[in-house]
Amino acid sequence: MQLVRGLHNLRPQHRGCVATIGNFDGVHRGHQAILMRLRERAAELQVPACVVIFEPQPREFFGPETAPARLARLRDKLELLAAEGVERVVCLAFNRRLRELSAAQFVQQVLVDGLGIRHLEIGDDFRFGCDRAGDFDFLLQSGAEHGFSVEAAATVELDGERVSSTRVREALAAADFTLAERLLGRAYCISGRVLHGQKLGRQLGAPTANVQLKRRKAPLHGVYLVSARVDGQRHAGVANIGVRPSVAGDGSAHLEVHLLDFSGDLYGHRMAVAFHRKLRDEQRFASLEALKTAIDADIAAARAYWLGQPLQ
Ligand SMILES: Cc1cc2nc3c(=O)[nH]c(=O)nc-3n(C[C@H](O)[C@H](O)[C@H](O)COP(=O)(O)O)c2cc1C
Ligand SMILES: Nc1ncnc2c1ncn2[C@@H]1O[C@H](COP(=O)(O)OP(=O)(O)OP(=O)(O)O)[C@@H](O)[C@H]1O
Incomplete structure (x- = not known):
C-alpha cells in the first residue's frame, strides 16, 4: 500500500x-x-x-x-x-x-x-x-x-x-470487550514497542513490559486481564494502563504488561495487547508492599481466569 x-x-x-x-x-x-x-x-x-x-x-x-x-x-x-x-x-x-x-x-x-x-x-x-x-x-x-x-x-x-468509533470507545470505557469485538470484527488491541521502565516491577515480583504509548491518550484505564502477542507467540497476562500514582511518575499514561510464567528479554520487541476483562481501577497505594499485594491478587485472578480456558 x-x-x-x-x-x-x-x-x-x-x-x-x-x-x-x-x-x-x-x-x-x-x-x-x-x-x-x-x-x-x-x-x-x-x-x-x-x-x-x-x-x-x-x-x-x-x-x-x-x-x-x-x-x-x-x-x-x-x-x-x-x-x-x-x-x-x-x-x-x-x-x-x-x-x-x-x-x-x-x-x-x-x-x-x-x-x-x-x-x-x-x-x-x-x-x-x-x-x-x-x-x-x-x-x-x-x-x-x-x-x-x-x-x-x-x-x-x-x-x-x-456502528461508530464513538460506540467502540464507549464499549471500551464500560469494559464491554465482547461488544467492542463485535463492533470491530476483531478483539481490541493496543500495540507498541516494549521500552525500558524503572525496573521497579522486578522488585514488586511482577516484571513488566512497558508498551510505548508515546503521547497517546488511552481509551482504557485500569487493571485488565490480557493476552499479548509477541514474536508470534501468545501469552496470558495482566496489565495496567494508567499514570501509576503509587510510584513517582511523569504523569503520562503507561501500558505495563506482566506475562504469566514468562521470563525473557522483550525490550525493543513489538507487542500487541488484547483486553479481555477489567479487574479493577488503578489505585494509589500508600506503600510498595500494598501495591505488591494488589498485583499478586491481580495475577491470581488471571491464573484463575485462564485455567481451563484456551488462550485467545
Ligand atoms: C497488574 C498490575 C497492576 C498495577 N496496579 C497499579 C495500581 O493500582 N497503582 C499503581 O500506582 N501502579 C500499578 N501498577 C503499576 C506498577 O506501579 C508498575 O508496574 C511498577 O511501578 C513497575 O514499573 P516499571 O516497569 O517502570 O519498573 C500495576 C502494574 C501491574 C502489572
Ligand atoms: N456504521 C457505519 N455504516 C456505514 N458507514 C459508516 C459507518 N460508520 C462510519 N461510516 C462512514 O465511514 C467513513 C469514515 O467514518 P469516520 O471514521 O469519519 O466516522 P465514525 O466511524 O462514525 O466515527 P465517529 O464515531 O468518531 O464519528 C465516513 O464516510 C462515514 O460516514
Whole structure:
C-alpha cells in the first residue's frame, strides 16, 4: 500500500482512483463495509482504491484537550487499511488552510485536481468543508459537474444502533470487550514497542513490559486481564494502563504488561495487547508492599481466569 503525505505530494500518476474520506479510527465494521464497496468499485473501474485521512483528526485540531482517545495510532490504522485491500492512503494535514477550504474548494483541489477521482464512496452522514457545509447532496451535484459518481454506503448497525468509533470507545470505557469485538470484527488491541521502565516491577515480583504509548491518550484505564502477542507467540497476562500514582511518575499514561510464567528479554520487541476483562481501577497505594499485594491478587485472578480456558 502506498502512503502519500500531503496534497503537494500527489503527482500526475496518482490521478484516477476511487476514494473515500474519513477518520477511520479503529477500522470498525462500518468502515469495513465502505472499504469493501470501495474495492468492488476499484475493480470495476480498474483504478486504485484510495482512502483520504487527516492528521491530526479534525476533533484533535479543534480541541486537542477534549478530543477523544484514539482507538489506534496512525501506524496501526495504515496496517488495518492495507489489510482491507486499500491500495493508497492520502494523509492530509488538517490545519487552518485545510479547514478554511469551502466544500467547493475541497472538491476542486482535493478530489478533482489532486486525486482525479472517478468515484466517491461515502457514509450518508458524511460532512466536510468549512463549517461542514458539504453534504451528500452537494457531493452528488459536484460529481455530476466534474464527472465522478458518488454512492452512499448503507449504514452498518449492530443491535439496532449504528456502528461508530464513538460506540467502540464507549464499549471500551464500560469494559464491554465482547461488544467492542463485535463492533470491530476483531478483539481490541493496543500495540507498541516494549521500552525500558524503572525496573521497579522486578522488585514488586511482577516484571513488566512497558508498551510505548508515546503521547497517546488511552481509551482504557485500569487493571485488565490480557493476552499479548509477541514474536508470534501468545501469552496470558495482566496489565495496567494508567499514570501509576503509587510510584513517582511523569504523569503520562503507561501500558505495563506482566506475562504469566514468562521470563525473557522483550525490550525493543513489538507487542500487541488484547483486553479481555477489567479487574479493577488503578489505585494509589500508600506503600510498595500494598501495591505488591494488589498485583499478586491481580495475577491470581488471571491464573484463575485462564485455567481451563484456551488462550485467545
Ligand atoms: C497488574 C498490575 C497492576 C498495577 N496496579 C497499579 C495500581 O493500582 N497503582 C499503581 O500506582 N501502579 C500499578 N501498577 C503499576 C506498577 O506501579 C508498575 O508496574 C511498577 O511501578 C513497575 O514499573 P516499571 O516497569 O517502570 O519498573 C500495576 C502494574 C501491574 C502489572
Ligand atoms: N456504521 C457505519 N455504516 C456505514 N458507514 C459508516 C459507518 N460508520 C462510519 N461510516 C462512514 O465511514 C467513513 C469514515 O467514518 P469516520 O471514521 O469519519 O466516522 P465514525 O466511524 O462514525 O466515527 P465517529 O464515531 O468518531 O464519528 C465516513 O464516510 C462515514 O460516514
